[in-house]
Each structure stands twice: as structure tokens, then as C-alpha cells.
Amino acid sequence: MICLRHVSHSYSRPNGQRKLALKEINLSIPPGSFTAIIGPNNSGKSTLAKILSGLITPSSGQFLFEEVEISQWSPNSLRKSIGLIFSNPEDQIVFPTVEEDLVFGLENFCFDSGEIEKRVLDILEFIGMREYRHFSIHQLSGGQKQKLAIASMLILGLRYVIFDEPISFLDDTSREEILTLIRKIHKRGATVIYMAQFFEEIIMADTIFALVNGKIQWQGSFTELLQKSDQMANWGIEVPPVIQLVNRLQKSGLTLPHSIHTVKQLVDALRKIKYEN
Ligand SMILES: Nc1ncnc2c1ncn2[C@@H]1O[C@H](COP(=O)(O)OP(=O)(O)OP(=O)(O)O)[C@@H](O)[C@H]1O
Ligand SMILES: [Mg+2]
Structure with missing residues (x-):
């Protein structure tokens, strides 16, 4: 379970002023759920995604992960439990070949070579890219790069996967493939948190939060969201x-x-x- 209580976050600006990006966020995300956060540009989605993945510490409020204060978690246990996928796979892939990118995280955690081999084969099978194991990154399409970025995270055995607008850099075919893969990840038992700007991406969510100007303004199911489309349009969310x-x-x-x-x-x-x- 992820639990945020009264979480706010502000950034300092070059002119010395502070920008309040998140205001008093209260969120509970149960294990196994599929939660979507929908919001227009600059509403605070990426800030929230970074907080939920432990990349940044909120300026104030409480963040409990599995009932333990986030600061009590070791960075390594957190990295193996919660992962964040960005919009642009180029920001995430660091190595020149598929295999090297997959293996890097595992080597860091000192897995033995038998376990590494098993995990590499399993994850390539899971994302449908077994024959791409020895390909270099520049031979992959945008969609394949995003699959690899996701796989390089999943291979660590994550239980919580956060997606920050994961299809916004992709063409229509790749978008569908990535959404299908995310559904599969959820079905396999991971808790999914999906940051989106568009309705079409979050049909599969069981709970949706509307994030507007750093505040959670609404919570409901996808069918309930459809009934609120006038309100969403007023908040700058495209219907x-x-x-x-x-x-x-x-x-x-x-x-x-x-x-x-x-x-x-x-x-x-x-x-x-x-x-x-
Ligand atoms: N590093 C930073 N320094 C200063 N201000 C920032 C920083 N990152 C984000 N902000 C500001 O915080 C607010 C929320 O930004 P954030 O990137 O979280 O929103 P977002 O919903 O992800 O936007 P987008 O849809 O464009 O990805 C915006 O006003 C943004 O300008
Ligand atoms: Mg963003």
C-alpha cells in the first residue's frame, strides 16, 4: 500500500521565488490496483510520479510505503520495489545493446549469472522481444525502446510500476502495444500507477484521480469520469x-x-x- 498524507511540494525558481507544484495531496493506492492520475500540462503529474517513486522527497507531508515511512526504506530495497517509466525511453536507456541495458540493474544488485540469465530470458519473452537480445539500441523502433525501458525496470522484480505518460512519444501502433503490455503487467500482479493527459489511455484504470493545478479535485471510475467530461474540460483536460x-x-x-x-x-x-x- 502507498499512502500520501497532506503531501505538498514546491520548487525554488531562479528568481528566488518558490513554485508550489503539489498541494495537500492525500492518496491511498492499494496493492494490485490500477490507479490513473489525469491532469493537464503543468498540473503536477511528473512531480507526483517522482515523489511516489522515491526520486524526490516532498517538501511536507507524510509518505508511507507498506506502512513504513519512506525515509526508513533503504534506497536499494526501494529500487527493487517501485519503478518509474518516463515518457521518452531515450531518457531511460543507458547502454548500447538490449542485453546490456537489461543486465545492468541486476549486476548492481549482485545477482548470480544463472539468475541473471533466467531473468533476461523471462523478461524478453514477456515483452515479446526474445530475438532482440543482442540488438543494439539504435536498431529498435520507438515502441521497442519503450518496451526495453519497461523491461529494464521490471527485471528487478518490481511490485509497483509508475508510468509517466509512457506513450506520448510513440506512434499509434506502438501506443496500443505499450498499453497492452501495461495491462499484462497489471494482470501479472503489479500495482500500476499511470499518469495521463488523455482519457483514451486510462480506460483500464480501476480508480482515477483528476489532478488540477497541484490539487486532487476529483476521484472516481472511468465510467464516472465520462459523466464529468464538462468539468474535466473546464479544468483543461481534453475530452x-x-x-x-x-x-x-x-x-x-x-x-x-x-x-x-x-x-x-x-x-x-x-x-x-x-x-x-
Ligand atoms: N525542477 C523544477 N523547477 C521549478 N519548477 C518546476 C520544476 N519541475 C516542475 N516545475 C513546475 O511545477 C509544476 C508542475 O510540473 P510537473 O512537471 O510536475 O507537471 P506535469 O503535470 O507533469 O506537466 P506536463 O504535462 O507538462 O508533463 C509546473 O508549474 C512546473 O513548471
Ligand atoms: Mg509531466
């Missing part, structure tokens, strides 16, 4: 056109299921209405 259209149709008196969020679902629902009348 997909199909959801805007569904809302307008609902407001004009058409009874449509609350869970519609794709064009296909809308077309199916409209067809159903047509046949019923």
Missing part, C-alpha cells in the same frame, strides 16, 4: 470528440449507455435505438 458528442446527445434527450467512449460503441447504441423504434 475526446466522441465523448463530447455522446454528452450532447444525452443532453438533447437521447438515452445512451453511460459507458460509451468509442465511435463503434456509439454507432452500435444508435443502431439499437433505431431498431427498437
